[in-house]
Amino acid sequence: MQSSILNQLAASVPAGAPPAWIQYLPFVAMAAIFWFLIMRPQMxxxxxxxxxxxxxxKGDEVLxxxxxxxxxxxxDDxxxxxxxAQGVKVKAVKSTIVDVIPPAGSKPAND
Known part of the structure; x- marks a missing residue:
């Protein structure tokens, strides 16, 4: 019975139809675009x-x-x-440091 179903399905596909993997090509292309435009820059x-x-x-200025x-x-680790502020010390989790501010002697980017 299964072979007759497979034969009927194979007979229903037109002779000039493209291969079945072609219909998955847009999904592969979207995944590649997603990877190169979003995931890779974020990583x-x-x-x-x-x-x-x-x-x-020690001595770095941070945000x-x-x-x-x-x-x-x-x-620490x-x-x-x-x-x-002068005399005000805070202990922060290292991963909450957003940025290291360059020294004041460096030239601003817009000058």
Whole structure:
């Protein structure tokens, strides 16, 4: 019985029809576009952020996820001690550091 069903299905396909894998080609193309336009740049940005955090050292000026700007006093594996004002020290989780601010002596990008 199964062979007769397969024969009927095979007979219903026109002789000049394209192969079945062609209909999946648009999905493969969309996945490739999604990968190169969204996923790959995001992974690159995450890698750069991890590198910044691993190179964090005492004396760097940082911006936290909460919007605080301060100077790094001590760096551990998971935590960073930041001085946000004279005599005000805060212990922050290292992954909440958003950016390392370049030194004040560097030239701004728009000048």
């Amino acid at each position: 690159k940005q995450q890698k750069e952020h991890r590198n910044k955090l691993s190179e964090l050292k 936290t996820g909460g919007g605080f700007v301060g100077k790094v006093l001590r760096v 998971n935590y960073v001690e930041i001085e946000i």
